[in-house]
Amino acid sequence: MSKYHFVGIKGTGMSALAQILQDLHVEVQGSDVEKRFFTQKALEDRNIPVFPFNKDNISPGEIIIAGNAFPDTHEEIVRAKELGLPVYRYYDFLGDLAKKYTSIAVTGTHGKTSTTGLLSYVFESFAPTSFLIGDGTGSGNDKGKYFIWESCEYKRHFLHSTPDYCIITNIEFDHSDYYKDLDDVFSAFQELAMKVNKAIFACGDNEKLQMIQSHVPIVYYGFNEENDFQTRHVTFLKDDSGTEFDVYIRNEFYGHFKIRGYGNHNVLNALAVIAFCNYMNVPEKLVRERLAAFRGVKRRFSESKLPGVDQIMIDDYAHHPTEVRVTIQAAREKYPDRNIVAIFQPHTYSRTMTFMDEFAASLETADHVFLCDIFGSAREKSGKLSIHDLQDRIAGSRILHNSNIDDLRQFDHSVLLFMGAGDIQKYQNEYKKALKS
Known part of the structure; x- marks a missing residue:
């Protein structure tokens, strides 16, 4: 059985990936700084060993997955290469893993973690699914045909994958330590769109997303009437009851939905999930029930x-x-x-x-x-x-x-x-x- 060692296992994506591999019956361990992070509890609950950084953590026969923040000069990566061990960057390993499934990448400047969490919660009740959420949550299903994951735009990391489907929540300027301006950010998302194999689901209220070009169908969702999936009659309920709204598909009423969250951004996240699930023939009743039951992801409200x-x-x-x-x-x-x-x-x-x-x-x-x-x-x-x-x-x-x-x-x-x-x-x-x- 393969043994994987994670360099920087406390990262939100790395922690989630370690959990997925363990669920798929792979031996997993990792190392990181000794400072405590909120991602640690999930690793501890699964009894995944976590060590302080030390080149002696690396042993013959291991496969190394390196977090994006750690350079090739890191002592554990240097030791792995001295031993001739395979070393994968997190985003490269994710891209390879996704190829084994019908894959759904969720990306965007904002909202990708909440949307990934919501989509995973809804869709796994329809079909066996593995998923990776950027709040440090990962789940592997060895009978799963689908893989849903949060795909990050930082340094164009998401270009290391070729997803079957892609949800893009929005495009705004961020990561100014890497991207020059909004046009540079857009160019990265445009390049990703050309790599998608089957369909894209994009927020049509976002001006930049209206400019995206692709070889596959683009399904738009949002508040504006021009969208394929439109939400209307949004009501923020009192007494901690959440938000209700109606959904129309090309101006025909589709259904009435409720979520526990508040804010138009959460309505849009839910609408992205509704659009994708409709495309995949998930029953409306099932989507409605799961949306209403979802309690959110870690560190999001x-x-x-x-x-x-x-x-x-x-x-x-x-x-x-x-x-x-x-x-x-x-x-x-x-x-x-x-x-x-x-x-x-x-x-x-x-x-x-x-x-x-x-x-x-x-x-x-x-x-x-x-x-x-x-x-x-x-x-x-x-x-x-x-x-x-x-x-x-x-x-x-x-x-x-x-x-x-x-x-x-x-x-x-x-x-x-x-x-x-x-x-x-x-x-x-x-x-x-x-x-x-």
Whole structure:
């Protein structure tokens, strides 16, 4: 039996892939930094060994899968090559794995994790399916004919696959450490579209997606009447009941649906799933039931009530100005009678610098704003700005540290909305400790 070693196994995609391979009866282990990440629990629950980085972790006979953040000079990768072991990059291995199935890639600048999670939850009830979600969740089905995975546009990694079907949620400018501008981002998605084998499902409300060309059919979904699949009569329900909406296919009524989430972005994610499932002849009743039951993915509007105070804590991965804005809006729609306190940790110096004014404008839609130090990430550990540069653009905003975490207690009957793609959970944990003391 093959044994796989993951270099950087705590990454969201790497953790999920390790779980898939284990489900497919493969021996799996991995290594990473000793710092704890939210992806670790799933690995621990499956008893997948995780070691600190060390070249001695690499043994003859292993197959190495290397995370995207780790260069070829990493000690474990160097050791693997000295032993003549096969070394695959994460995105290359995914591309090869997808070829064994009828494959569905879910991509886009925003919303791909939530959409992948929702599609996997709905579709696996229709047909045996393996899936990889970018929140660190993976599931392998050895009887599965389908593979659904979150496909990332960073550094054009998604071009290492040739999916049968592809959902594209939107195209916006991001990853300014790699892409030059929006046109450069579009060119990557355009190249992907030409690699899709059977059909594309794209949000027609996005201007750039209307320009996509492909050799296969493109099915458009969205709010606008020109879309093949259109949603109408959206109602955000009170009492934590979710959102209801109608779906029309080429202006003919198809069905009435309900989801637990809030915000137009979640309606669009659901509509993408509805469009794909209709194309694949999944019964409407089954889609409707599964959509209503889905509870979301990790770190996407994950809620908890805090003890001893009238506050609701929400943890969200939002790290782009558009994501920040729609997440704040979703919190307002779900809790219209509460103040929204945004606690934001920027992710990477390059993104913060590129979107400084946009971040400020999005955060100002909250009632109160706290800012945490910029999270540099493994690929970018320093920059030419600090969190104070963003603070200067947001009137009344404050810097949050462990030393003043108790200041959050003053916001009675509020939503504490923690947003960021780094380690913002450490501030959440500190506040929970403060409430117990």
